[in-house]
Amino acid sequence: MKVGRIIKVSGPLVVAEGMEEANVYDVVKVSDKRLIGEIIEMRGDKASIQVYEETSGVGVGAPVYTMGEPLSVELGPGLLEAMFDGIQRPLEAYQKIAGDFLERGIEVPCLDRDKKWNFTATKKVGDYVKAGDIVGVVQETSVVEHKIMVPYGIEGTLKSINEGDFTVVEKIGEIETSKGIHELIMMQKWPVRRGRKYSQKLNPVEPLVTGQRVIDTFFPVTKGGTACVPGPFGSGKTVVQHQLAKWADAEIVVYVGCGERGNEMTDVLMEFPEIIDPKTGESLMKRTVLIANTSNMPVAAREASIYTGMTIAEYFRDMGYSVALMGDSTSRWAEALREMSGRLEEMPGEEGYPAYLGSRLADFYERAGKVVCLGSDERVGALTAIGAVSPPGGDLSEPVTQATLRIVKVFWGLDSQLAYKRHFPAINWLNSYSLYLEKIGVWMDEEIASDWSSLRTRSMALLQEEAKLDEIVRLVGKDSLSEADQLKLEVAKSLREDYLMQNAFHDVDTYSPLDKQYKMLKLILKFQDEAEKAMKAGVYLNKILDLEVREKIARAKYIATEEINKIDGISEELTTAMDTLISEGGVI
Incomplete structure (x- = not known):
């Protein structure tokens, strides 16, 4: 040494x-x-x-x-349900040794060396194996099967394989390679700054369903896609990240708290074990890895934390799982880069950030994707990277936000004005975008409903037209508009308040499956169609707006998933009410 x-x-x-x-x-x-x-x-x-x-x-x-x-991370059974710091030191093990405050110089292995895991072999002696092949499985939690893979760079004939209870460093088999015998253990190491290898990168087309209507309908992200959530202080970035971590249909969640407040990581720690995963009926923590590098922890470890999270996420991707990585927030990571760059006396770039800020961000986000994993079984895994950005003063023209926007394909722009009006999620539908819309639209039309894309396009056009009409209303008042334009304002308001607004703390409204989203959107637009038909028949707009069924349309979001057929009942009631108005009103 x-x-x-x-x-x-x-x-x-x-x-x-x-x-x-x-x-x-x-x-x-x-x-x-x-x-x-x-x-x-x-x-x-x-x-x-x-x-x-x-x-x-x-x-x-x-x-x-x-x-x-x-700098490498240890990969093997024991990652799930654990909480690590930015360089994969297990915080629970640290607490047992040093108490509630981190002490310097304590060395604790990243993965527990004493816990035994029950290993079941899937390969037999004499099989030819190569990097990425699954040689056996461990039931790590009640919902996740941990697949033990041949490490990168190893190829040969399986000379021996053992089943039973082993620690992560005990020998479970031997592979005879061209360079000699390689002992097989359940743990492998990987450098955090180097992306894990894969066989082929695929074009992502399947949406990552989040249960958040504004995201799934208007600005979706694919499994294997990249997204960013920029917004000023108090606009709800962390709540959006928490919602995605809770409800996105990924099989594994890696949540990185990079430089955030300690109480926000405490919320995650307190909430996630209590949340029942709708897919498995078990605690959400059973498929979650937490990386906590809060704002009071050493700044240098903050810079490493997102690489640690990404490498762990890639490892589960290589097993063939769909993984969602939440980085909250990349701005704090960029600030750590800036501090270290300043101490190195490097030439500063824009706003003091190092000149290589953009390339470092690109290196991080480019590790996301849908891939064919290494190995002979050609399994497919996906890694979706979603990063929060905290621009100072909400200025989206600052370097971190702009560098991120050049790389990611989905932009969920949070708006402090919407947050001030208590409109959550405060994603501004006029400046957000998704470059996956065309791909996902085809998937939605095939899997959910043939008119999904047309409903979405029509709804977005209504919201954009509302913004133009609002300018006129502010100048000369609402009464100066024609009844047709006033109806558009009412339907757009319904879209905003009854569809886009979603209560993260309501038992039913916190998650909205795709079929429910489709029925809700169709119901709101059907109201517009029926109202236009009635107005052509001579019915006044105020009579249409006074219909009792409008209250039921507004409250459709609170209908439980197992009772979504009630939305069809509201639709029929709407048709009957409009027909009654037309028959009573007649042509004027």
């Missing part, structure tokens, strides 16, 4: 000399306290190191030990 010596300490940045044998991104242990660090720059024999723990008390002349390997 090569030993260097510290010549400079600047907060989380330490410079050491005598490090000519080390490489960029190698892990080091700093001082006799053995603080974890990572080399981020080499100049001759001098290494600049970002330290992932508090550096107070570390001085010039203290030793630096190189580990000879890059």
Whole structure:
């Protein structure tokens, strides 16, 4: 082990000399306290190191030990239901040793070395296996089967395979390769800054169903897609992320709290175990991995946290699962980049961010996707990356937001004015967009209803027309509009308040399946069709707006999923009420 010596300490940045044998991104242990660090720059024999723990008390002349390997995560049974910090230190295990506050220099293995897992083999002796092949399974939680794969770079004949109870580091078999015998264990390691390999990248066409009407209907994201949620303070970014983590139809959820408030991660910790997953009937935590690097934790570890989360998500993707990764928020990660760049005395870019901000963001989001996994069974996995962005003062022209928008294909723009009006989710339908609409529209028309795309297009046109009519109303008043335009305003208002608004804390309204969304949207637009028909027959608009059935249309969102046929009943009642008005009103 090569030993260097510290010549400079600047907060989380330490410079050491005598490090000519080390490489960029190698892990080091700093001082006799053995603080974890990572080399981020080499100049001759001098290494600049970002330290992932508090550096107070570390001085010039203290030793630096190189580990000879890059920052890596341990992948294997024990990831689910766990909570790690930004460099995959298990916080629960830390608490047992050090109490409620992190202490420096404590070394705890990322995955439990003592817990035994029941391994069942799916391959037999004599089988030829290669990287990515599944050799066996472990029932990690009651809802997720953890698939044990052959590590990358290993190929050969299975010489032995054992079944039974093993820890993650005990031998479960042997593979005879061209280079000799390779011992097989349930755990593998992977460098966090390098994307895991796959066989082929596919074109994502299937939507990630979130149960949030404004997202699924107007601005959907695919399984394997990328999305960002920018918005000012208090506009509901974290609640949107929580809703997606709770209800999106991904099989695995990786939630990264990057530089956020501690109480928000506490909410996740308190809520997720109590939420019953609608697909499995079990606790949501049974398929969730939490990475917590809150705002009071070392800033350098914040920079590593999203890579740690992404690598864990890729690992489950390689098993053939659909994985959703939530990053809350990438702005805090970019701020950590900016701080470290400043300490390195690099040339600053726009607003002090490093010049490589855009390329780092691209490296992160490009690791998402729908892929054919390595292995002989050609399984398909998907990784959807959704990042929150917290622009200072809600200014969407700032560098992090703009760099993100150049990469991701879905933009859910949160609006402080909507949040002020208590309209949640506060996603502004006039400036948000999804570049997956065409692909998902075809899927929706085939799987849900043949007129889904046409209903969506018509609804969006109504909302856009409402914005234009609002300008006229502000100038000369609503009464100056024709009855046809007043009807459009009423239908657009119904779309906004009865469809787009959704209560995250209501037992029924928190989640809306696709078939319910379709029936609700069709019902609102049917009201417009029936009203136009009645107006042509001479019925006054005020009589149409006074119909009692309008209240039932407004409350359709609170109809339970198992009773959605009641929406059809409201539709029939609407037709009857309009027919009655026409027969009573006649042609004037």
